[in-house]
Amino acid sequence: MLDFSFAELALIVVVAVVFIGPKELPVVVKAVAKALRALRSLTGEVRQAFDELSRESGLKETAEAFDSEVKMIRGDDGKMYEAYSIPPPVGGRLGGGRSMEQPDQVSPHPNPPPTGEGI
DSSP, rough: OOOOOOHHHHHHHHHHHHHOOTTTHHHHHHHHHHHHHHHHHHHHHHHHHHHHHHHTTHHHHHHHHHHHHHTTOOOTTTOOOEEOOOOOOOGGSTTTOOOOOOOOOOOOOOOOOOTTTTO
């Protein structure tokens, strides 16, 4: 959940000891732990309520039906055919490897005129 390194934890402990004091620190730690437990319990209950609501509403079945319909396409003859699966562009680029952010530099004269040397 929270990713703290040892140095960060040591800094938090030092700051807590300085500002809270060594006598009050155990009381504060217990209160914070209790609040975190209550918060974790609350998030679990909310997650469970949303899961139950999605099961009751048939959301999963609707999503599966939608996905199956997206994979089908109606032809000119009115029949349903399986749609082609188009893979995403390789490397996030479009147009034969050219980036959309950096268009190709086009020189004003692709074929420069002869300079007259060698005549």
